[in-house]
Amino acid sequence: MIEHKDKHGNENMIEGRNAVLEAFRSGKPVDKLLVLDGCQDGPVRTIVREAKKHDTLVQFVDKERLTQLSQTGRHQGVIAYTAAYEYAQVEDMLALAKERGEDPFLILLDDIEDPHNLGAIIRTANLAGAHGVIIPKRRAVGLTATVAKTSAGAINYTPVAKVTNLTKTMKELKEKGLWFVCADMGGESMYKLNLTGPIGLVIGNEGEGVSRLVKETCDFVASIPMKGDIDSLNASVATGVLAYEIVRQRLG
Missing domain, CATH: 3.40.1280.10 (SPOUT methyltransferase, trefoil knot domain)
Incomplete structure (x- = not known):
C-alpha cells in the first residue's frame, strides 16, 4: 500500500485504486476521498460507493489537481486521506x-x-x-x-x-x-x-x-x-x- 504524508504534512495520503479500496475495507478511518471528475470506471465507482457507506467526504477534482497532489504519479484517479490518529466512540x-x-x-x-x-x-x-x-x-x-x-x-x-x-x-x-x-x-x-x-x-x-x-x-x-x-x-x-x-x- 502506498501511504505517505501529503505536501503539507497534514495527513496520510493513499494513492491508487487497490490501495484506496483496501483502506476502506480494512476499516481505516478515511477522512476525505479525491476522485477524478467524470471517471465512470467500475473500480472507481466501487470506491465511491465504499466512501459513501463510510460517510467519507468525497470531492470530484480535475486531472491537473490530482497530478499536482500525487507523489507517486500513479494515482489512477483516486487519492484518499486517512486520519493520522484513531477516533474514539x-x-x-x-x-x-x-x-x-x-x-x-x-x-x-x-x-x-x-x-x-x-x-x-x-x-x-x-x-x-x-x-x-x-x-x-x-x-x-x-x-x-x-x-x-x-x-x-x-x-x-x-x-x-x-x-x-x-x-x-x-x-x-x-x-x-x-x-x-x-x-x-x-x-x-x-x-x-x-x-x-x-x-x-x-x-x-x-x-x-x-x-x-x-x-x-x-x-x-x-x-x-x-x-x-x-x-x-x-x-x-x-x-x-x-x-x-x-x-x-x-x-x-
Missing part, C-alpha cells in the same frame, strides 16, 4: 467520566475548519478536564498531523469522536442526562448561567457560528461578555473561556 467518553467519578463534560464542534483551532481546542479540553471532543464527519477538519502538533500531545489523551449527525448525537446524549450550552453572540452572559452538571459545550464554525438546527437543540445559549472594538473571539479562545467558566462553577 462517544461511549468511551461517558465511560471515562464514570471512571473518574465526574459528571460528563463534552465539547462539541459544529464544523471547525481550521486544524490549528481544532488542535488548540483538544489541548484546552484536556487541561479543563473535559472527557472528550465530538466533531462532525462532514465539512469539518479531521485529526490531521497539524491538529496533533497544535494539540501539544493532548490528542494522545483526550478522546475525539467523529459523528455523522451532531444534532442526533446531542439528542441521544440528552436521553443520558446531558444538557447543552452553545456559544453565541446573542445569548445570556455565561456568568449568569448555571453551567454545572453533565454538560456539552457547543462551539460553532469560525465564520458562521453554530448552525440553526444545532442551536435549536441546545438548552442554553451563552455569550462571552466583550468590551473591545471587534465583535468576536477566535473559536479556540472562546472554547477556552467557556470551558474554564464551567471548570470554575464545578469547583465552586
Whole structure:
C-alpha cells in the first residue's frame, strides 16, 4: 500500500485504486476521498460507493489537481486521506467520566475548519478536564498531523469522536442526562448561567457560528461578555473561556 504524508504534512495520503479500496475495507478511518471528475470506471465507482457507506467526504477534482497532489504519479484517479490518529466512540467518553467519578463534560464542534483551532481546542479540553471532543464527519477538519502538533500531545489523551449527525448525537446524549450550552453572540452572559452538571459545550464554525438546527437543540445559549472594538473571539479562545467558566462553577 502506498501511504505517505501529503505536501503539507497534514495527513496520510493513499494513492491508487487497490490501495484506496483496501483502506476502506480494512476499516481505516478515511477522512476525505479525491476522485477524478467524470471517471465512470467500475473500480472507481466501487470506491465511491465504499466512501459513501463510510460517510467519507468525497470531492470530484480535475486531472491537473490530482497530478499536482500525487507523489507517486500513479494515482489512477483516486487519492484518499486517512486520519493520522484513531477516533474514539462517544461511549468511551461517558465511560471515562464514570471512571473518574465526574459528571460528563463534552465539547462539541459544529464544523471547525481550521486544524490549528481544532488542535488548540483538544489541548484546552484536556487541561479543563473535559472527557472528550465530538466533531462532525462532514465539512469539518479531521485529526490531521497539524491538529496533533497544535494539540501539544493532548490528542494522545483526550478522546475525539467523529459523528455523522451532531444534532442526533446531542439528542441521544440528552436521553443520558446531558444538557447543552452553545456559544453565541446573542445569548445570556455565561456568568449568569448555571453551567454545572453533565454538560456539552457547543462551539460553532469560525465564520458562521453554530448552525440553526444545532442551536435549536441546545438548552442554553451563552455569550462571552466583550468590551473591545471587534465583535468576536477566535473559536479556540472562546472554547477556552467557556470551558474554564464551567471548570470554575464545578469547583465552586
